[in-house]
Amino acid sequence: MGKIRLTRRERIKYLSQDPKITEVINSLAARYKVPKSKEINKQIDTVVALARKFNEEVVKPAYKQIDLEVSKDNDYLCWDFIKKANEWGFYTLFIPKMFGGTGMNLVGMYPFVEEIASVCVGLANVIGVHYLGFATLCASWNIRVMNEICREVKQGEKTGNPCLISLAITEPGAGTDVEETMLIDKGKIETIARKVEGGYIVNGNKVFISNGHVSTWHMLICYADKTKPSENTLMLAVKNGMKGFSFGHHEKKMGQKACVASELIFEECFVPDKYVAADSHVLPENAAKSAKEVAQTMIDYVVSSTRAGVAAFAIGAARGAYETALDYARKKTVNGTLLINHQWAQSMLAEMYKNVNMGRAAYMESAYANAMHGLVKTLFLKPIYYWELYFPSWYFSMFSPVFNLKIMTWLFRWMNFEKYPQESAEIQSGWASLTKFGCTDIGIINSRMALELMGIDGCRHDIGAEKYYRDAKLLQIYEGTNQLNRMNLFKNLVGRNMPEVEVF
Amino acid sequence: MSTQTQAIVQGFKEELQAMSDLAKNFASKELFGKTEVNDHYPFGELFTDTINNAGDIGFYAVNLPAEYDGIGMGDSALASILEKISMADASMAGIIFTNAAAIEIINQASLNTNCEAVYKMLCAKEALPLAFSSFTGIGEMEMPVADKKGKISGRINFLVLGGISKYAVVPAADSTQGNKISYYLLDLNEKGIEKSEPVYSLGLHASPGVDIFLEDVPATLIGKAGEGEKYFHAMQSHLSVGAAAISLGILKGSFMEALQYTKDRFQGGRQIIDWSEVRMLLANMAIEALVGQSALASVCNDLENGTAGWEKTARAVAIHLSDMACRATVDGVQLLGGNGYMKDYGQEKRMRDAGQAHCLLGMVPVRKMDLIEMIIKESQ
Numbered sequence: 001m002g003k004i005r006l007t008r009r010e011r012i013k014y015l016s017q018d019p020k021i022t023e024v025i026n027s028l029a030a031r032y033k034v035p036k037s038k039e040i041n042k043q044i045d046t047v048v049a050l051a052r053k054f055n056e057e058v059v060k061p062a063y064k065q066i067d068l069e070v071s072k073d074n075d076y077l078c079w080d081f082i083k084k085a086n087e088w089g090f091y092t093l094f095i096p097k098m099f100g101g102t103g104m105n106l107v108g109m110y111p112f113v114e115e116i117a118s119v120c121v122g123l124a125n126v127i128g129v130h131y132l133g134f135a136t137l138c139a140s141w142n143i144r145v146m147n148e149i150c151r152e153v154k155q156g157e158k159t160g161n162p163c164l165i166s167l168a169i170t171e172p173g174a175g176t177d178v179e180e181t182m183l184i185d186k187g188k189i190e191t192i193a194r195k196v197e198g199g200y201i202v203n204g205n206k207v208f209i210s211n212g213h214v215s216t217w218h219m220l221i222c223y224a225d226k227t228k229p230s231e232n233t234l235m236l237a238v239k240n241g242m243k244g245f246s247f248g249h250h251e252k253k254m255g256q257k258a259c260v261a262s263e264l265i266f267e268e269c270f271v272p273d274k275y276v277a278a279d280s281h282v283l284p285e286n287a288a289k290s291a292k293e294v295a296q297t298m299i300d301y302v303v304s305s306t307r308a309g310v311a312a313f314a315i316g317a318a319r320g321a322y323e324t325a326l327d328y329a330r331k332k333t334v335n336g337t338l339l340i341n342h343q344w345a346q347s348m349l350a351e352m353y354k355n356v357n358m359g360r361a362a363y364m365e366s367a368y369a370n371a372m373h374g375l376v377k378t379l380f381l382k383p384i385y386y387w388e389l390y391f392p393s394w395y396f397s398m399f400s401p402v403f404n405l406k407i408m409t410w411l412f413r414w415m416n417f418e419k420y421p422q423e424s425a426e427i428q429s430g431w432a433s434l435t436k437f438g439c440t441d442i443g444i445i446n447s448r449m450a451l452e453l454m455g456i457d458g459c460r461h462d463i464g465a466e467k468y469y470r471d472a473k474l475l476q477i478y479e480g481t482n483q484l485n486r487m488n489l490f491k492n493l494v495g496r497n498m499p500e501v502e503v504f
Numbered sequence: 505m506s507t508q509t510q511a512i513v514q515g516f517k518e519e520l521q522a523m524s525d526l527a528k529n530f531a532s533k534e535l536f537g538k539t540e541v542n543d544h545y546p547f548g549e550l551f552t553d554t555i556n557n558a559g560d561i562g563f564y565a566v567n568l569p570a571e572y573d574g575i576g577m578g579d580s581a582l583a584s585i586l587e588k589i590s591m592a593d594a595s596m597a598g599i600i601f602t603n604a605a606a607i608e609i610i611n612q613a614s615l616n617t618n619c620e621a622v623y624k625m626l627c628a629k630e631a632l633p634l635a636f637s638s639f640t641g642i643g644e645m646e647m648p649v650a651d652k653k654g655k656i657s658g659r660i661n662f663l664v665l666g667g668i669s670k671y672a673v674v675p676a677a678d679s680t681q682g683n684k685i686s687y688y689l690l691d692l693n694e695k696g697i698e699k700s701e702p703v704y705s706l707g708l709h710a711s712p713g714v715d716i717f718l719e720d721v722p723a724t725l726i727g728k729a730g731e732g733e734k735y736f737h738a739m740q741s742h743l744s745v746g747a748a749a750i751s752l753g754i755l756k757g758s759f760m761e762a763l764q765y766t767k768d769r770f771q772g773g774r775q776i777i778d779w780s781e782v783r784m785l786l787a788n789m790a791i792e793a794l795v796g797q798s799a800l801a802s803v804c805n806d807l808e809n810g811t812a813g814w815e816k817t818a819r820a821v822a823i824h825l826s827d828m829a830c831r832a833t834v835d836g837v838q839l840l841g842g843n844g845y846m847k848d849y850g851q852e853k854r855m856r857d858a859g860q861a862h863c864l865l866g867m868v869p870v871r872k873m874d875l876i877e878m879i880i881k882e883s884q
Contacts, residue, residue, distance in 0.1 A: 068704070072547045175841050176771045186773025208842045254837075254845050254852035334870060335643040344869055444834060451706075451859055455867035456639035456662050456713075459706040459860045466706035469859060473837055473852075474845050481841060483781050504772060 018497070023427050026368035033372050035385045044108040047093065051115030058084050063120035063258065067467060070257035074250050078258050081123060082214055086162040090127050092154050095134065096379060097388050098396045098403075099150035106305070106376045110312040110367045114360070117316025118323065121471035122258030124313055129210040129259060132306045133165030136219040138375055139301035140235050140278035141412040147403040149217050149237060156216070166215035167302070168206040168238070168264050175208075178221065179303065179480045180488075181230040181296040182504045189229045191222040191266065193236065199272040200224075200236060205248070205265055208478070212262025213247050216240050219277065220266075230280075233295040237275040244269030255470030287418055294417055297425065301375040301416075304428040307436035307479050308366035314443035314475045315359040321443075321450035321468040322352040328454050328463070339453070348453055352446045359439040366435040374428035378415065430492035433485035440482060443472035516808070523566075523581045527588035530561060535592035540847050542593060542710045546702040550668070551710055555599060555633070564603045564632035567611065572623040579742050580804040583749035587800070590753025591760075594857040597750045598711030601864065602664040603633035604746060606673035608739040609687050613727025622689050622726055625671065635665040635672035635692065639713075641866025642675055642685060642736050648718055650676035650686060655720045662713035666692060667702055672716075674723070675732050685732030688723035696721040707856035737874075740865050741815035744822035745803060747864040751822070751829035752796045754861060758829075758836030758854045759789040765840050765849075776839075785835050792828040799825065819875045823868055829858040 015021060022029045034040065062081060069076045085091065094109045095101025109131060117124035137146055149165065156163030169178050177187030191204025202222055212218070218238045223229035238245055248263025280295040289297065326349055329340040339345050371380050378384060402408065447469040451458040458465040476482045487503055495501035534554045535542075542551045558564065566582045568574025575581070582604055590597040607626075613619050626632060637645065639662060648658025656676045663672055671689055678686040692699075696719040702712040727735060763786060766777040776782050799821045806814040833855040837844035844851040862868060 071704070170842065174771070183772040188770060252847035254847070254856065332644075334867070342869075344873070348869075448830060448859075451862070452868050455641075455644060455870075456705075456860075456863045459639075459863060460662070461704040461706075466859070469706065470856065473834065473855065476834075476838060477842055477845055481838065483785075483838075486781075 019493075023369075023431075023493075024365075026365045026372065026427075026431065030368040030371055034368070034380045035382050039389065040105050040107055043105050044111055047104055047108040047112040048115055050088075051112050054085075054088055054090075055115060055119045058088075059116060059119045059123055063123055064461065064464065064467075066258045067120075067122070068461070074252050077214055077260060078123070078126070079214070081258065082126060082162050082164070083160065085127055086157055086160065089157055091130050091162060091164060092150075092157055094131060095150050095153065097391070097393050098400070099147050100154035100393070100397065100400070101150060103388055103393075106379065107364075107367045107371050110308055110363055111360075113309055114312040114316040114319070114363075117313040118320040119316075120258060121313050121317050121320075121468070121475070122256040124316060125210060125256055125259040126214075128309055128313065129166065130164045130215070131309065132167050132210070132302070133215065133217065133219050135305045135375060136167045136221075136235065136302050137165060137217075137237070137277060139298045141282075141409060141416050142277045143403045143408040143412055144405075145237055145275065145277045147400055151400070152216070162214070163217070164211055164215040165217045165219060166209055166211045166262075167221075168209045168212070168218045169221040170206060170208045172205060172207050176481060176484050179299060179484060180504065181292050181299070184230045185228060187229070189223055189226055191220070192226055193222045193224050193234050193271075195224065196270075199270055200234070200276065202236065202238075202244070202266040202269040202271060205263060207261075207263050208251060209262045209264050210259050210478075212264055213250065213260045218245075218264060220264075220271075222266075224279070230295055231291040233280040233291075233298070235277040235279070235298065236271045237277050238266075238269065238271055239275070242269060242271065254473065255467065256474050282413055283417055289417055289420075297417055297420060300425055300429045303479060304432040305370050305375045307432035307485070308363050308370060310475055310479045311359065311363035311366065311435040311439035314439040314472060315356055315363060317443040317468045317472040317475070318352070318359060318439075318446035319356045321447040321465060321472075322349070322356055324463070324465045324468070325349065325352065325450040325453045325458075328457065328465070332454075332457070345453060348449055352449055355442045355446050359435075359442045362438055363435045366431045369428050369431040372427075373424035374432075377424075378412065426492040426496055430489050433480070433489040433492070436479060437476070437482040437485040437489075440472070440475040443475055444469070447472045519577065520581055520584050523577070524584040524588055526561065527563075527585040530558065530563075531589050531592035531596075534558075535589070535596060539593045539850060539853060542595065543847075543853055545710045546704060546712060550712070551596075552668075554596065555668075558596065558600065559632055563600050564634075566600075567604050567607050568626065568632075569611070569614075569623065573627050578808065579745040580808055583745045583800060583804055586746050586749040587753040587756075590750045590857075591757040593710070594750055594754050594854075594861060595708045595710035597753065598638070598708040598861075599633055599665060601743065601746050601750060602636045602638040602711065605638050605739055605743045605865075606634035606636035608742050609636075609673050609735050610689075610726055612735040612738040613687065613731070617727040619727060622724060625689060625724070628670075631670055633665055633669055635663050635669035637662065637674070638664045638865070639860075639863045641740075641870055642733060643870055644867055645675065647685070648674070648676045649683075650678045650680075650688065650723070651720075652680055654688070654723060654725060656688060656690065656718050656723050657720055658718055660716050660718070662703055662705075663716050664711060664713045666714040666716050667699055667712060673726065675736070676723075678729050678732075681730030684730035685736070686729045687726040687732045687735055689726055690718075690721065690723045692716075694721050705860060707853070707858070707860035740871075740874075741818055742807075743865060744815075744818040745800070745807060747861065748796075748800050748803070748818070748822040748825040750861050750864065751825040751858065752793070752800055754854050754858045755789070755796060755825070755829040755832045756793050758833045758851060758858075759786070759793050761850050761854075762786060762789065762836045762839040765843070769841075782839065785839055789832045789835055792832045796825045796828055816875060816878055819871060819878075822865070823871055823875070826858070826862040826864070826868070830855075830862050833858040 092101040097103035173188030193200040225232035251261035280291040570576035677683040700715040
């Protein structure tokens with residue numbers, strides 16, 4: 001090898017410039033930062049194979065009919081599917097063993113949901129949005145409440161009564177506003193929690209809540225002070241049957257019909273103190289982070305892990321559209337020639353294939369960014385990782401009363417709020433937004449291309465292509481609109497070292 | 505321009521304006537405020553009264569010759585009606601378009617053949633609207649076969665209005681002409697015809713298609729045997745103007761709803777129209793609407809004046825406008841956020857309708873290949 005004209009000082013200088021290599025090749029960095037990569041890959045293989053089997057046996061036979069049933073009757077709920085997914089253990093598959101789950105690593109969740117979404121985005125969302133609720137619960141770092149609710153999910157698996165978790169955050173007057181503390185204080189927030197003896201009384205409405213009607217627990221984001229919600233954010237765990245809590249209407253959606261979007265109604269709803277998962281005042285007054293920063297950190301923890309999940313749904317839709325178009329092109333004759341033998345069709349299919357694979361590479365980058373910098377970073381710390389990997393579930397069941405100790409919650413909050421580096425927040429949040437809007441745009445592009453390639457046959461419900469188009473559109477909207485995600489990326493990765501930049 | 509010509513042109517403009525106003529009033533009275541209910545078909549009722557009222561006004565007779573109880577107006581008048589109707593509900597426009605496409609096949613055939621018998625059948629009560637495969641090019645179609653006696657057997661997928669119309673204009677591979685295509689007028693109540701349930705599709709729900717299965721069904725030849733491909737391509741040129749108008753109407757409707765919503769909705773403490781990124785999305789939609797409007801007006805002008813090459817322009821405008829409508833309606837949903845995705849608002853239907861209207865007159869890539877084929881032939 002020839003002489004490398006680079007001093008040590010120069011190496012440090014050049015590598016400290018943007019873009020930092022370790023931030024843009026997260027999967028490469030993960031090979032030495034995240035323990036036992038081989039085992040992680042093995043688990044990813046397992047969950048992908050499991051998802052494919054589930055698709056063959058459960059999703060493919062049912063998804064079109066479910067979509068039709070909801071089209072006929074908007075109040076239809078796909079309980080058969082929900083129970084099937086429960087039977088297969090999907091609601092605990094990615095919950096850590098320490099909380100009663102199967103403990104598959106969370107990096108594997110993304111290719112898993114891509115698989116299901118490649119057949120039906122709506123049904124993938126039924127499973128995926130439960131993990132949105134789970135991620136919200138985890139972002140509280142309230143170990144006692146996490147342990148209790150997760151073990152109920154496990155119990156639901158054993159009894160055959162699914163116990164799902166939803167996230168209740170969006171309000172009629174506040175969609176984008178609730179995802180950014182910079183916006184929320186100017187927003188029209190209506191879900192207010194009033195402190196009373198023994199708990200809180202909540203009044204307000206939440207809308208567009210995915211899986212609302214089919215969930216047992218609802219992680220409710222509400223506010224103790226309407227005039228300064230960013231500094232007075234509360235996360236309450238609300239259970240079906242709590243006094244004052246009820247369900248409203250089902251939204252009439254264009255697509256992803258299998259996953260209900262619900263209205264949740266809180267009328268003098270009493271939530272006891274033990275189900276206050278978090279509030280933005282969790283840290284002491286002299287802490288490094290203010291209440292507003294803690295609230296933003298909680299939001300970032302949630303959306304940074306789930307936005308990559310939405311990206312995975314989108315690549316699933318993109319892939320499903322491509323596979324449907326490919327299958328069609330192999331059989332259809334146009335002007336006397338098989339469609340797949342028209343060069344322009346081959347070019348379109350190649351473009352779609354490229355889109356899927358580039359999108360997958362992107363969302364896996366975000367998954368690894370999350371593993372090193374985000375919500376699941378704690379699970380990849382070597383002592384915790386090996387503890388999870390090698391100890392059996394019964395051990396954790398015996399051990400779990402320890403999670404009720406206040407010191408456990410204090411410790412995890414100290415690690416994940418107080419000691420959480422700003423640089424990590426920027427990487428995980430920026431990457432999540434990048435893949436969210438990048439991949440969801442791909443979902444629309446590929447599903448449109450499939451329709452163009454297939455003509456009116458692509459528009460028929462019975463052939464299956466048009467459904468990807470309808471389903472893919474919602475992915476550009478929820479988990480923060482693509483416009484908000486562009487701003488978030490700009491804030492975290494583009495404009496971060498530019499003092500002259502103003503965002504929002 | 506002479507005074508006489510000026511008077512003719514003025515008269516024509518006034519007639520076009522009258523048709524446009526008629527369509528706008530019809531949309532206002534029959535369609536606005538009812539799109540969600542009407543779009544629920546086939547799981548809800550079909551808006552049969554509205555379909556009949558459109559016939560009473562004359563929307564199915566726009567391109568039918570005056571001597572056969574038609575209005576005898578051309579593609580510009582049709583485009584004008586389709587644009588206004590599509591701004592309210594593109595399904596109704598789909599019905600008018602389908603009927604007009606079927607009639608245009610007959611009109612093209614009548615240029616070199618006596619089609620009086622066929623036209624007279626259309627004068628019967630409830631003969632209109634006609635059913636037609638308005639989304640399928642003949643190169644893509646699963647073609648039924650006509651035997652020596654003119655009886656048709658085979659399958660036709662997605663025959664628009666096949667479930668509700670009395671007659672359909674259908675192509676078949678004519679065994680007397682070496683399997684070249686001929687067009688036929690088919691009585692859909694004849695024995696030997698089996699119809700599927702309405703095919704549930706992406707958009708234009710209330711302009712439904714059915715699959716039909718034919719076994720030795722007698723039909724009336726339209727025009728000359730074996731000339732079907734010629735009639736189809738000529739119809740495709742004429743109705744490209746109509747297809748463009750539908751896309752434009754959908755696009756405009758989407759833009760106008762997005763514009764109003766962004767003024768009414770507040771996020772971050774201000775009207776969302778005050779966020780510059782929102783304005784940029786609206787600007788892109790506005791540009792597409794204005795460019796589309798200009799292109800459609802220009803091609804109507806070329807068509808009415810018989811400008812050489814109007815057929816190519818019409819095809820290009822139809823393809824490009826439908827692309828723009830697909831792109832813009834995706835943003836039209838986006839600008840309304842979560843509300844845009846819900847049936848309570850009009851945007852999700854427009855996105856679906858634009859997606860389906862993109863397929864009018866055949867697969868877009870095939871139409872592009874046909875267009876470049878025309879240009880290459882002319883350049884040689």
